Amino acid sequence: MTSTKDESKVEDIALDDLDKRILHWYLIDARLSYRELAHKLGVSTTTVQSRTAKLEKAGIIRGYSAMFDHDKIGFQLTAITEVSVAKGKLLELEKEVAKMPQVLAVYDVTGLTDAMVIAKFKSRDDLSKFTKALLAMPFVEPLRGTNEHPHRPHDSQRRFQTTIIKRLGRITSGV
Numbered sequence: 001m002t003s004t005k006d007e008s009k010v011e012d013i014a015l016d017d018l019d020k021r022i023l024h025w026y027l028i029d030a031r032l033s034y035r036e037l038a039h040k041l042g043v044s045t046t047t048v049q050s051r052t053a054k055l056e057k058a059g060i061i062r063g064y065s066a067m068f069d070h071d072k073i074g075f076q077l078t079a080i081t082e083v084s085v086a087k088g089k090l091l092e093l094e095k096e097v098a099k100m101p102q103v104l105a106v107y108d109v110t111g112l113t114d115a116m117v118i119a120k121f122k123s124r125d126d127l128s129k130f131t132k133a134l135l136a137m138p139f140v141e142p143l144r145g146t147n148e149h150p151h152r153p154h155d156s157q158r159r160f161q162t163t164i165i166k167r168l169g170r171i172t173s174g175v
Helices: 017-028 034-041 045-057 090-098 124-136
Strands: 077-085 103-108 115-121 160-166 169-174
Touching (some): 034 045, 090 103, 090 115, 115 124
């Protein structure tokens, strides 16, 4: 495997059952101590520590993070936005969009659009500002081949499709 300046060289390793169980428990609670994890797995603390170090060195464990309840901190709107991008500009779009603080994820997709953006917002006004920022990007193109809807602009005028999910309800809007 080749490496770049930004990433250290990692080795390919085969995961055994213990490695998989360690990863499983870290997904459930990344704050488990080596001792707690060793107790859950029925192995020594040293074994968990050395296996965890091996998984980190191999780049399988890249870090540890917290999960938030977005509703409880005021981000009650989730928007899934489909974006069509100018040829050759997909990575540029993804890098720019990923920098936006509201964005949780940016995915390459196949089909009628090129990327999906998942973002969280406190209000429809915040979503509107985000939408305008996306529209201002020069490499965002009109959607291709989507179904026309009587209450939406003609396909050639649409730049992307946003689906807003608010708790259990769902609102779809074309821009």
